[in-house]
Amino acid sequence: xxxxxxxxxxxxxxxxxxxxxxxxxxxxxxxxxxxxxxxxxxxxxxxxxxxxxxxxxxxxxxxxxxxxxxxxxxxxxxxxxxxxxxxxxxxxxxxxxxxxxxxxxxxxxxxxxxxxxxxxxxxxxxxxxxxxxxxxxxxxxxxxxxxxxxxxxxxxxxxxxxxxxx
Amino acid sequence: xxxxxxxxxxxxxxxxxxxxxxxxxxxxxxxxxxxxxxxxxxxxxxxxxxxxxxxxxxxxxxxxxxxxxxxxxxxxxxxxxxxxxxxxxxxxxxxxxxxxxxxxxxxxxxxxxxxxxxxxxxxxxxxxxxxxxxxxxxxxxxxxxxxxxxxxxxxxxxxxxxxxxxxxxxxxxxxxxxxxxxxxxxxxxxxxxxxxxxxxxxxxxxxxxxxxxxxxxxxxxxxxxxxxxxxxxxxxxxxxxxxxxxxxxxxxxxxxxxxxxxxxxxxxxxxxxxxxxxxxxxxxxxxxxxxxxxxxxxxxxxxxxxxxxxxxxxxxxxxxxxxxxxxxxxxxxxxxxxxxxxxxxxxxxxxxxxxxxxxxxxxxxxxxxxxxxxxxxxxxxxxxxxxxxxxxxxxxxxxxxxxxxxxxxxxxxxxxxxxxxxxxxxxxxxxxxxxxxxxxxxxxxxxxxxxxxxxxxxxxxxxxxxxxxxxxxxxxxxxxxxxxxxxxxxxxxxxxxxxxxxxxxxxxxxxxxxxxxxxxxxxxxxxxxxxxxxxxxxxxxxxxxxxxxxxxxxxxx
Numbered sequence: 001x002x003x004x005x006x007x008x009x010x011x012x013x014x015x016x017x018x019x020x021x022x023x024x025x026x027x028x029x030x031x032x033x034x035x036x037x038x039x040x041x042x043x044x045x046x047x048x049x050x051x052x053x054x055x056x057x058x059x060x061x062x063x064x065x066x067x068x069x070x071x072x073x074x075x076x077x078x079x080x081x082x083x084x085x086x087x088x089x090x091x092x093x094x095x096x097x098x099x100x101x102x103x104x105x106x107x108x109x110x111x112x113x114x115x116x117x118x119x120x121x122x123x124x125x126x127x128x129x130x131x132x133x134x135x136x137x138x139x140x141x142x143x144x145x146x147x148x149x150x151x152x153x154x155x156x157x158x159x160x161x162x163x164x165x166x
Numbered sequence: 167x168x169x170x171x172x173x174x175x176x177x178x179x180x181x182x183x184x185x186x187x188x189x190x191x192x193x194x195x196x197x198x199x200x201x202x203x204x205x206x207x208x209x210x211x212x213x214x215x216x217x218x219x220x221x222x223x224x225x226x227x228x229x230x231x232x233x234x235x236x237x238x239x240x241x242x243x244x245x246x247x248x249x250x251x252x253x254x255x256x257x258x259x260x261x262x263x264x265x266x267x268x269x270x271x272x273x274x275x276x277x278x279x280x281x282x283x284x285x286x287x288x289x290x291x292x293x294x295x296x297x298x299x300x301x302x303x304x305x306x307x308x309x310x311x312x313x314x315x316x317x318x319x320x321x322x323x324x325x326x327x328x329x330x331x332x333x334x335x336x337x338x339x340x341x342x343x344x345x346x347x348x349x350x351x352x353x354x355x356x357x358x359x360x361x362x363x364x365x366x367x368x369x370x371x372x373x374x375x376x377x378x379x380x381x382x383x384x385x386x387x388x389x390x391x392x393x394x395x396x397x398x399x400x401x402x403x404x405x406x407x408x409x410x411x412x413x414x415x416x417x418x419x420x421x422x423x424x425x426x427x428x429x430x431x432x433x434x435x436x437x438x439x440x441x442x443x444x445x446x447x448x449x450x451x452x453x454x455x456x457x458x459x460x461x462x463x464x465x466x467x468x469x470x471x472x473x474x475x476x477x478x479x480x481x482x483x484x485x486x487x488x489x490x491x492x493x494x495x496x497x498x499x500x501x502x503x504x505x506x507x508x509x510x511x512x513x514x515x516x517x518x519x520x521x522x523x524x525x526x527x528x529x530x531x532x533x534x535x536x537x538x539x540x541x542x543x544x545x546x547x548x549x550x551x552x553x554x555x556x557x558x559x560x561x562x563x564x565x566x567x568x569x570x571x572x573x574x575x576x577x578x579x580x581x582x583x584x585x586x587x588x589x590x591x592x593x594x595x596x597x598x599x600x601x602x603x604x605x606x607x608x609x610x611x612x613x614x615x616x617x618x619x620x621x622x623x624x625x626x627x628x629x630x631x632x633x634x635x636x637x638x639x640x641x642x643x644x645x646x647x648x649x650x651x652x653x654x655x656x657x658x659x660x661x662x663x664x665x666x667x668x669x670x671x672x673x674x675x676x677x678x679x680x681x682x683x684x685x686x687x688x689x690x691x692x693x694x695x696x697x698x699x700x701x702x703x704x705x706x707x708x709x710x711x712x713x714x715x716x717x718x719x720x721x722x723x
Contacts, residue, residue: 010346011346014294015282015283015286015294018283018286019286022286022287023287026287056473059473060470060474063469063470064470066469066470067468067470068346069290069291069311069344069346069347070346071346072345072346073346
């Protein structure tokens with residue numbers, strides 16, 4: 001079992017996300033994360049999905065995605081040189097005079113930015129590989145994570161190549 | 167400028183549609199008004215499910231795209247079983263549904279249902295049309311998608327205001343460009359070469375042909391390939407008719423209720439050539455024991471079917487007919503495989519499909535007599551259950567598209583409305599629906615349709631006053647505890663007569679030939695109520711989870 005990163009170019013139309021996610025649920029494939037947004041080409045969107053499974057399962061996922069009429073291109077970039085990023089917003093309990101300084105120090109180490117300061121909380125914005133976000137979350141848990149919001153992974157190939165250009 | 171309703175009707179006519187099966191309702195009134203004096207023939211069914219099945223039966227019998235029509239909400243929802251049936255068997259159907267006006271969408275308006283959402287998992291694609299000017303393009307695209315690649319149903323949902331709004335007359339049709347849809351039709355030459363070399367080396371090859379051979383009209387090519395190579399064939403339920411039942415290289419159907427010769431040959435083969443088949447669980451039984459020692463060549467138009475259930479050595483994606491033609495052109499010298507020929511012919515002779523001739527009114531004998539009388543020249547539609555399996559086992563089909571049955575979804579109630587559709591596709595042929603007393607009661611209201619349009623469909627009810635296939639499983643695996651499978655007696659001939667249709671009840675074996683002859687000779691519809699031996703079973707049978715060579719029953723000579 002390995003986590004695969006699929007970069008999927010789709011028509012930017014109503015219902016496309018539901019076709020894609022519906023296919024995953026009805027065929028019993030598990031989505032670990034999903035991110036969707038517009039892309040460099042008008043009238044298209046890019047969906048980035050990370051999905052866990054052994055090779056035959058991932059093969060089925062890709063084939064079933066390709067069968068959807070609104071799916072233009074499915075690229076499995078798992079084994080190609082790429083960079084992956086996820087953004088998380090973490091609201092942590094951090095009252096002045098007690099733990100606030102420690103939380104700020106941890107944020108600094110992870111190059112997280114503090115984007116909101118409340119009387120009893122801080123909101124951290126962190127960008128990185130999903131593992132890095134997991135690590136930060138684990139560290140912050142002892143102070144009290146009030147809320148955690150993650151965007152899901154997005155990824156792009158290194159160098160001049162593009163995921164849809166292969 | 168034209169209304170959306172007019173554009174839609176003209177769009178259908180441009181696609182070559184002549185007949186649609188439907189049922190009116192509130193939001194499709196503008197469309198029905200347009201149909202009133204259009205050249206399209208509309209067949210009014212008695213339940214929308216029947217419209218979908220009739221469109222499906224029409225498509226299977228003709229190879230053209232079937233069209234059904236229903237109103238919004240309950241009308242659209244009633245199509246769903248029919249659409250799912252067509253989806254599972256890859257049948258090209260375009261389903262049109264009315265929808266509440268665009269201004270009310272999502273408001274829980276009267277008779278609103280999210281039919282595009284509901285049918286997403288059971289359609290090849292679907293559309294919610296938002297503007298009248300999009301209708302022409304969407305109709306063309308829908309027919310293109312339904313009828314190409316791996317065929318399947320496409321639904322178009324049309325809000326009422328889209329039907330009444332005006333839009334400019336479309337110009338000459340542009341090419342359909344869909345960057346996400348480009349089915350592969352031609353096989354990869356290198357894979358074809360690899361397949362040829364496996365075929366050349368094989369000592370015990372077998373062809374496993376499925377519905378894809380029928381769908382791609384590849385029957386003639388299959389027969390040619392088989393005769394040039396001398397390789398025996400077994401067909402799936404959906405592949406029946408791809409080559410004549412009495413062809414010396416035809417081992418019959420394989421799988422759960424397949425012939426012993428087919429299942430033994432699959433188990434012992436060293437090369438399995440799957441053509442337009444998908445290794446369904448009813449075919450393979452325990453998958454690890456299915457063709458356990460064979461190399462596998464898999465020809466299919468849908469790449470997702472290749473390697474889905476069984477590991478494949480040579481995958482060839484494309485249209486069966488085109489690939490078979492390509493293989494035929496490159497075939498090596500015919501190889502002698504005397505030991506193998508002897509082996510499967512021995513099984514064929516030792517384990518024929520047979521019926522005890524003991525004077526009881528047995529369903530198999532009814533099917534055999536009908537087969538004898540029609541001699542392959544007719545369309546046989548079945549319901550689902552024992553009636554379906556007895557027909558598949560005992561009727562001798564000689565041509566493709568003469569056997570119409572719900573394989574993948576196994577939809578009871580499919581046969582009668584599908585037979586109505588088949589009649590409009592092939593009015594030149596007699597059409598028989600082989601039913602059980604359970605199945606026929608799922609869409610028996612269509613006697614009204616048959617009576618109204620004088621449709622000469624013959625219904626053969628194999629009446630055992632049970633839901634027979636479920637009862638059979640209860641007998642064999644649930645200690646004869648017949649939990650809710652017994653049905654009370656019904657006077658089917660009386661029901662038929664109430665609709666103005668003639669019929670006959672048959673209680674004994676000596677009445678079979680005469681009754682069937684009467685039905686064939688009757689101009690209109692006819693209902694035959696055969697009171698068969700109540701606890702007759704379908705044999706041979708592979709129990710659930712067993713290997714396909716572990717069959718019970720069907721050994722008598």
